[in-house]
Amino acid sequence: MPDISERAPARGWPQIGAVPAAERPMGEPIVRLSKVAMRYGEAPALRDASLTIAPGSLVFLTGASGAGKSTLLRLIYLAQRPSEGLVSVFGIDTARARRPMLARLRRRIGVVFQDFRLLDHLTVFDNVALPLRIQGLAPRAYRQDVVELLEWVGLADRIGARPPTLSGGEKQRVAIARAVVAKPDLIVADEPTGNVDPDMGERLMRLFTELNRVGATVVIATHDHSLAPRRQGRILRLQDGCVIEGDG
Amino acid sequence: MARRGERRRVPRGTAILPREQRDAPLIVVMAILCFLACLAGVGARIAYAQAERWTDSLKGSMTARVITAPASDSAGMARRAAEAAGALAGVIDARVIDRQEAARLLEPWFGAGALPDDLPVPVLIAIDIDPAAGVSAQDVGAALERVGVPAVVDDHARWSQDVRRVADLARALAFGVLALLAAAAGAAIAFAARAGFHARRDVVEVLHLIGARDDFIAAEFERRFLAIGVRAGALGAVMAGGSVYALAYAARQPEARAWLLPQAAISPVDWAILLAAPLLAGLVAMTTARAAVMSALRKLA
Numbered sequence: 001m002p003d004i005s006e007r008a009p010a011r012g013w014p015q016i017g018a019v020p021a022a023e024r025p026m027g028e029p030i031v032r033l034s035k036v037a038m039r040y041g042e043a044p045a046l047r048d049a050s051l052t053i054a055p056g057s058l059v060f061l062t063g064a065s066g067a068g069k070s071t072l073l074r075l076i077y078l079a080q081r082p083s084e085g086l087v088s089v090f091g092i093d094t095a096r097a098r099r100p101m102l103a104r105l106r107r108r109i110g111v112v113f114q115d116f117r118l119l120d121h122l123t124v125f126d127n128v129a130l131p132l133r134i135q136g137l138a139p140r141a142y143r144q145d146v147v148e149l150l151e152w153v154g155l156a157d158r159i160g161a162r163p164p165t166l167s168g169g170e171k172q173r174v175a176i177a178r179a180v181v182a183k184p185d186l187i188v189a190d191e192p193t194g195n196v197d198p199d200m201g202e203r204l205m206r207l208f209t210e211l212n213r214v215g216a217t218v219v220i221a222t223h224d225h226s227l228a229p230r231r232q233g234r235i236l237r238l239q240d241g242c243v244i245e246g247d248g
Numbered sequence: 249m250a251r252r253g254e255r256r257r258v259p260r261g262t263a264i265l266p267r268e269q270r271d272a273p274l275i276v277v278m279a280i281l282c283f284l285a286c287l288a289g290v291g292a293r294i295a296y297a298q299a300e301r302w303t304d305s306l307k308g309s310m311t312a313r314v315i316t317a318p319a320s321d322s323a324g325m326a327r328r329a330a331e332a333a334g335a336l337a338g339v340i341d342a343r344v345i346d347r348q349e350a351a352r353l354l355e356p357w358f359g360a361g362a363l364p365d366d367l368p369v370p371v372l373i374a375i376d377i378d379p380a381a382g383v384s385a386q387d388v389g390a391a392l393e394r395v396g397v398p399a400v401v402d403d404h405a406r407w408s409q410d411v412r413r414v415a416d417l418a419r420a421l422a423f424g425v426l427a428l429l430a431a432a433a434g435a436a437i438a439f440a441a442r443a444g445f446h447a448r449r450d451v452v453e454v455l456h457l458i459g460a461r462d463d464f465i466a467a468e469f470e471r472r473f474l475a476i477g478v479r480a481g482a483l484g485a486v487m488a489g490g491s492v493y494a495l496a497y498a499a500r501q502p503e504a505r506a507w508l509l510p511q512a513a514i515s516p517v518d519w520a521i522l523l524a525a526p527l528l529a530g531l532v533a534m535t536t537a538r539a540a541v542m543s544a545l546r547k548l549a
Contacts, residue, residue, distance in 0.1 A: 178458075
């Protein structure tokens with residue numbers, strides 16, 4: 001497999017975000033959680049969780065299994081609304097936002113789901129093109145970009161394949177391509193290295209670092225404590241439903 | 249390298265919602281409902297048309313039965329009655345129904361040439377009138393009285409009212425059946441749309457989470473169910489058209505007996521009903537699916 005983090009597409013890296021983080025003025029946080037509680041029935045998944053994520057930052061969210069990492073990410077990528085507290089994404093209080101506004105916010109977020117969530121009946125090309133398709137773009141408008149992105153992640157030869165025929169690593173790269181194809185301002189990845197071997201995991205992490213370098217805000221949840229300290233970025237730890245700065 | 253069976257070239261965009269094999273039973277159920285709805289619609293049209301035909305033919309005619317005594321000159325009375333009736337304004341023609349014509353009218357019951365010679369046949373006058381002239385049975389009766397011919401004049405009003413009442417009831421029943429079938433089709437589609445939504449819930453959730461608007465997701469289901477509705481409607485309409493054609497063929501009668509059975513020829517109105525069925529079924533399927541899916545989507549965050 002080609003090293004996807006070191007191989008630029010023919011027409012340059014995808015231009016994700018407006019400008020590189022270093023050149024971007026620090027303004028409103030992209031994500032702000034304040035005293036957030038989340039319960040599933042009686043069981044609390046989060047309690048009194050607070051954090052802010054600045055534009056252009058690279059954030060690692062660590063913690064033991066069941067610490068609430070996925071719940072926190074689901075709040076950030078707007079799959080859920082909090083039981084209590086404030087969740088603000090791109091300056092919008094998600095509890096008060098109307099459904100059309102939530103849909104618009106979701107389009108600015110690229111999500112790499114832990115279980116990929118690829119659509120088995122669609123080809124690799126169609127899976128990756130999905131975010132552009134729901135924006136109403138005509139195929140001729142995005143065909144070239146999608147092909148180039150698939151070349152970039154080393155899947156040009158699997159463009160017509162369907163997900164059930166792909167390996168775990170290939171599925172992961174399709175999921176990442178789908179997350180970044182619409183040039184989102186925020187990329188959220190839930191355990192992106194959980195289903196791949198260590199070598200592939202390292203390559204994927206280098207890819208996320210590169211995406212952040214070209215401007216995207218990246219939030220990665222991982223239970224692999226060894227991944228985060230090896231690269232620049234902010235580390236947040238979830239413990240007992242609360243967010244703690246640093247890896248502890 | 250592309251693996252065997254995969255295409256290296258960029259594939260064409262496919263439908264976002266996967267095709268479901270479970271759509272087939274839904275199409276069958278909907279096609280049956282559409283078939284019954286088309287039959288109800290065409291049946292209502294035939295009942296109405298036949299009632300119109302019967303009442304129209306009765307509206308322009310009266311029958312006078314001359315009351316004769318055993319020793320009276322029944323032929324002369326009949327002639328005088330026909331002349332008196334024919335002289336009335338608004339009467340187009342008045343003629344005596346002689347024994348030969350009466351025998352021909354009674355043929356279906358007695359058989360050809362089997363009317364006994366000694367069987368008394370009533371002396372009847374057939375009177376054709378202009379329905380717009382407003383000639384009543386009383387007017388004709390009075391005219392016959394004036395020339396000394398007692399008669400009972402029947403303007404078929406009671407028969408005509410009975411036919412009209414039965415036809416109106418048949419039409420109301422047909423519309424009622426149509427409404428029930430539409431409701432049943434709507435309920436079946438709503439149920440199927442919800443089942444389809446839940447069967448494709450993973451797809452819907454992914455679309456929802458990557459920013460698809462509710463309208464976009466609903467439109468995907470609308471397109472799918474529009475296609476299902478149109479296919480089912482077309483199937484039902486073809487079956488109904490075939491049935492009506494078979495019925496029309498079986499019920500066709502020679503002109504002399506055509507008044508007896510409804511003449512179920514396929515009319516332009518029937519064609520309109522049959523052609524509208526796929527469109528209406530598609531429309532019902534589309535709107536019902538949209539309502540069901542929007543309701544289910546509102547339960548997502």
